Amino acid sequence: MSLHANMPRRYSTDDLPQPSVAIRSAAAAIWNPINGLLEWFGELGMFIWQVLRSTIRRPFEGLELLRQLDEVGSKSLPMVAMAGAAIGAVLALESRHSLVQFGAKSMLPAAVVFSIIHETGPVITGLVVCGRVGAGIGAELGSMKVTEQIDAIEASGVNAYKLLAFTRIVACVLMLPLLTLAADFCGIITGWIANTAAEPIAFHKFIHAGFAGTGFSDFLAPTFRTMVFGLIIGVIACFQGMRSQGGTEGVGRSATSAVVLSSLFVMLADVILVKLILVFFP
Amino acid sequence: MMRTDQAVPPPRIERGEIRVKQTSAKPESAQQAGSGPAMAVKGLHKSYGDQKVLNGIDLTVGSGQTVAVLGRSGTGKSVLLRLIVGLQKADAGSIHIQGQEITNASLEEMNEIRKKMGFLFQHAALYDSLTVEENIAFPLRRHTEMTAAQRSERVQELLASVGMEADLNKMPSDISGGMQKRVGLARALALEPGILLLDEPTAGLDPITSGEIDELILKLQEEREVASIVVTHDLQSAKVIADRIVLLHEGNAVIEGTFEELEKSRDEFVVEFFKRDS
Numbered sequence: 001m002s003l004h005a006n007m008p009r010r011y012s013t014d015d016l017p018q019p020s021v022a023i024r025s026a027a028a029a030i031w032n033p034i035n036g037l038l039e040w041f042g043e044l045g046m047f048i049w050q051v052l053r054s055t056i057r058r059p060f061e062g063l064e065l066l067r068q069l070d071e072v073g074s075k076s077l078p079m080v081a082m083a084g085a086a087i088g089a090v091l092a093l094e095s096r097h098s099l100v101q102f103g104a105k106s107m108l109p110a111a112v113v114f115s116i117i118h119e120t121g122p123v124i125t126g127l128v129v130c131g132r133v134g135a136g137i138g139a140e141l142g143s144m145k146v147t148e149q150i151d152a153i154e155a156s157g158v159n160a161y162k163l164l165a166f167t168r169i170v171a172c173v174l175m176l177p178l179l180t181l182a183a184d185f186c187g188i189i190t191g192w193i194a195n196t197a198a199e200p201i202a203f204h205k206f207i208h209a210g211f212a213g214t215g216f217s218d219f220l221a222p223t224f225r226t227m228v229f230g231l232i233i234g235v236i237a238c239f240q241g242m243r244s245q246g247g248t249e250g251v252g253r254s255a256t257s258a259v260v261l262s263s264l265f266v267m268l269a270d271v272i273l274v275k276l277i278l279v280f281f282p
Numbered sequence: 283m284m285r286t287d288q289a290v291p292p293p294r295i296e297r298g299e300i301r302v303k304q305t306s307a308k309p310e311s312a313q314q315a316g317s318g319p320a321m322a323v324k325g326l327h328k329s330y331g332d333q334k335v336l337n338g339i340d341l342t343v344g345s346g347q348t349v350a351v352l353g354r355s356g357t358g359k360s361v362l363l364r365l366i367v368g369l370q371k372a373d374a375g376s377i378h379i380q381g382q383e384i385t386n387a388s389l390e391e392m393n394e395i396r397k398k399m400g401f402l403f404q405h406a407a408l409y410d411s412l413t414v415e416e417n418i419a420f421p422l423r424r425h426t427e428m429t430a431a432q433r434s435e436r437v438q439e440l441l442a443s444v445g446m447e448a449d450l451n452k453m454p455s456d457i458s459g460g461m462q463k464r465v466g467l468a469r470a471l472a473l474e475p476g477i478l479l480l481d482e483p484t485a486g487l488d489p490i491t492s493g494e495i496d497e498l499i500l501k502l503q504e505e506r507e508v509a510s511i512v513v514t515h516d517l518q519s520a521k522v523i524a525d526r527i528v529l530l531h532e533g534n535a536v537i538e539g540t541f542e543e544l545e546k547s548r549d550e551f552v553v554e555f556f557k558r559d560s
Contacts, residue, residue, distance in 0.1 A: 057390065059424075148407035155367050155403075156421045156469075157396035159389065 047161075047239045051169065054162035061167050068171035072133050076179055083128045084183030085190040087120050088112065092194035106209070109201075112191035113210030114218075119274075121184040122222045126229035126266045128183075129176060131259055134237040137168055138258025141241025142251040150242065165242065169234030176230035177223045221277040228273060229266050236262040318381050319344045320477055320509030321366065326375035328361055335361050337533030338375070345476070346507035348499060350520035352555070353530030359513040360404060362530075363479045366511070367401050368392040379477065397425050400470030404481040406462040408454040414441070414465050415450045421472045440468040443498060445491070460487040467495065471502070478502065478510040484519045496522045517556070529555065 095111045141164060144150050153160045192206045237258040244254040323341040327334075335358035343349050351359045364370045366377055368384060377384050379395050387395065408417050418437045422428055428436065441447045444464040454462055467483060483499070484492035496519050502508040503523075514520055520527055521541045528538045531551050537544060544552055 143410075147410070148403050148405065149409055151364075151369050152401070152403060152407040152409070154369060155396060155399075155401040156424065157393040158424050159393065 043243065044235075044239055047165075047242070048235060050161045051165050051235075051238075054159045055166055057159075057162075061163055064163060064167045065170060068167045069175060071136075072129070072168070072171040073175035073178060076129055076132050076175070077182060079132055080125050080128050080179045080183050081186045083124050084116075084121060084186040087124055087183075088116060088187030088190035089194040091115055091120065091187070092191040093198075096195065096198060105199075108195060109192075109206045109210035110213060112195070113188055113214065116184050116187040116191070117214065117218055118222055121187055122180050122226045122229065123266075123270055125176065125180040125183045125226060126233070126270070127263055129172070129179065129230070130233055130263045130266055133172065134233050134258045134262045135255045137234070137237035138241045138244075139251055139255040141165075141238060142244030142254030145242055145244040145254075146247055146250055160242075165234075165238040168238050169231065172230035172234035172237075173227050174230070176226040176233075180223065180226045217281045221281045225270070225273045225277065228269055232265045232269055233262045236265060318378070320347075320380055321511070322376075322378040323362075323366065324376045324378075326362070326365060326377065327373045328358065328365060328370070329373055334533050336365075336372075339530075339533075339535055341511075341528060341535070343477075343509045343511060345509050346503055347525045348503055348510040348512060348523050350524035350527045351511060351513045351530060352515070352517070352520060352527060354555075355515075357530040358533055359530055360481050363401070363481055363511065363513060367396060367399055367479055397473060398475055399477045399479060400473070400475035402463070402466050402470045402478075402480045402483055404485070406454075406459075406466035408462055408465055408469070410454050412454075413450070414446065414452050414454065414457070417454065417465060418469045418472055421469065425473060436472070437468075440471055441465075443471070444468045445494060460491055463487060464491070464495070467498070474506065476506075476508060478508050480510060480512045480514075482514055482516075483512060484514065484516045492516065492519060495519075499523045 092108065092112050095115075096105070096108055099105050099108050099111065141150070144164070150160050150164065153163060188207075188210065192201070192203055195201060195206065240254045240258040240261065244250045246253070319342045321341070321343040323339055326336050326339040326341075328336040339358075339362060341349065341351075341362075351362060353359050361370065365372050366379070368387070372385055375385070380398065382395065384392060384395055408414075409420065412420065415434075415437050418440055419433050422433045422436060426433075438447060438450070441450060444467055446461060446464050446468065449457055449461065449465075454465070457465070463483065463486065467480070470478060470480075478499075480499070483495050487495065499510060499512070500523055503510065510523075512520070512523060524541065526538060527541055527544055528535050529544065529552060530536070537547055537549055537552050539547075545556055547553065
C-alpha cells in the first residue's frame with residue numbers, strides 16, 4: 001500500500017472549472033432558449049405554409065368543416081354566454097358605485113354597453129375559447145399524432161393539414177365573432193338586470209341610453225378583432241397538437257401549451273389591434 | 283371525422299372493380315406502371331442526428347412477391363416502411379413505386395402514389411373517433427365514387443375476410459389490440475392496393491389469428507399479385523408468407539434469401555438470430 005494512500009488529496013488548478021467550459025455553458029444557457037424560440041417560429045411558419053397550400057386543391061372538406069363549426073360554435077356557446085353574463089352583471093354593479101359618486105348615474109347604460117362591445121366581450125370570448133377549444137384541439141390532435149392516426153391519414157393519401165388543421169382554423173375564425181355577439185348580448189341583458197335590481201329602469205330605456213353613441217363601426221372593428229383571435233387560437237392549437245410527441249405526457253403538454261400560448265398571443269394581438277383600430281376607426 | 287351515409291339498395295361490387303379517383307397531380311417522372319418491379323429501393327440512407335438507422339439498403343419486390351424484413355428492435359425496419367410510404371424523407375438513395383421515383387415527389391404526387399399502397403401500422407392506428415365500419419370506409423369515401431350501399435357491402439366483405447364481421451359498429455377502444463390489428467389490415471386492403479406494407483401484422487395476436495392473417499396475405503399474393511413488405515419478428519410467419527427474407531443489422535441488410543437459405547447460413551448474426559427464436 002502506498003504511503004500517500006491516506007493523505008488528503010491536494011487540489012490543483014485542473015479541478016477548477018475551465019474558463020472556456022464555463023463560458024461555453026453560459027453561452028449555451030443563453031443561446032438554447034433563443035434557438036428554441038427561433039425554431040418554434042420557423043416550424044410555425046412551415047405549418048402555416050402547409051395549411052395554406054393545402055387549401056387550394058379539392059376536396060374542400062365541407063362536412064368536416066360543418067362538424068368543426070358545431071364543435072367550436074355550438075358547444076362553446078353556453079360557456080361563452082355565461083362568461084359574458086357574469087361580466088355584464090359585475091360591470092354594472094362596479095360601475096354604478098363609481099358613477100354615483102361622480103353624479104354620472106345616467107351614464108351607466110352607455111358605460112356598460114360600450115365596455116362590453118369594445119373590449120370585455122371580445123377578450124372574454126377569446127380567452128374562454130382559448131381554454132375550451134384550444135385545449136380540446138391541442139389534446140385531440142396531440143393524441144392523434146402520438147397514436148399515429150395522423151400518419152394513417154397521410155398514408156391513405158389524404159392531406160392531414162387540410163382535413164384536420166384547415167377545417168378547425170376556419171371554424172375558429174368564423175365562430176369567434178358570433179360567439180362574441182352572444183357574449184355581448186348576455187352581458188348587456190345581465191347589466192340591465194343588475195342595474196334594475198339596484199334602481200329599476202325599463203329595458204328599452206336602458207338599451208336606448210346604452211346604444212345612443214354607438215355606431216356601426218363600433219361593432220365592425222371588434223368583430224374583425226375576434227376573427228383574428230379565432231385565427232390565432234386555431235393556428236396555435238392545431239400547430240401544438242400536430243407537433244406533439246412523447247406519449248400521454250406529450251399530449252398533456254400540447255393541450256397546456258395550446259391554451260397558454262394562444263391566450264398569450266390573443267392578449268398581445270388585442271393590444272396591437274386596439275391601437276390599429278383607434279388609428280383606422282377614430 | 284365523417285359519418286357514414288344512409289343505406290340505399292346495394293349494387294354488387296366485384297373484386298378488382300374499385301375505381302380510385304385520380305386528381306390532377308400527374309407526376310412528370312412517372313413511367314408506365316408494371317414495367318418493372320412493384321417496389322425498388324436503392325442505397326437508402328436515414329439518420330437521426332448522429333444515429334445512422336439505415337445505411338444504404340437495397341431491396342426489390344416484384345408483383346405477387348412477399349419480402350419479410352427481420353432484425354433486432356431499433357434496426358430501422360419500421361423506418362424503412364415509413365420512407366417507402368413517404369411519411370419520412372430519406373437522406374439519400376432512391377425509392378421506385380411501380381416504376382415511379384418518389385423521393386422527390388410533391389405532396390400531391392405522393393398522395394396519388396399512396397392510393398396504390400396499403401399500410402398496416404404496428405399499433406393499427408385506427409381513428410378512435412370512428413367506428414370499425416367508418417374506419418374501413420374512410421379510404422373508400424375519400425378515394426372512390428362508391429355509393430353508401432356499395433361501401434357498406436365492401437366493408438362487410440373486408441371485415442369478413444379478417445373474421446370481424448360481427449364488430450361493425452364497435453369503437454376501436456371497445457375491441458382488443460389483436461382485433462384492432464385485423465381491422466387495420468382490412469382498412470389497408472380497402473382500395474385493393476397493388477402494394478402492401480405491413481408493420482408486424484401478427485404481433486400480439488394468438489397463433490390461430492396469426493395463421494389466418496398469414497393465409498390472407500398468401501391469398502392476396504396468389505389471387506391479386508400484391509407485392510408486400512412485411513416487417514416482423516415472427517419467424518414462423520415469415521417462413522409461411524415470405525418468398526424472400528432480408529435480415530437487417532446496424533442499418534445494413536446482412537443477408538437476403540429464402541428462409542431455408544438463411545437457416546443454413548453460417549453468418550454469426552444470422553445463426554444467433556435464428557437460434558434465439560427456435
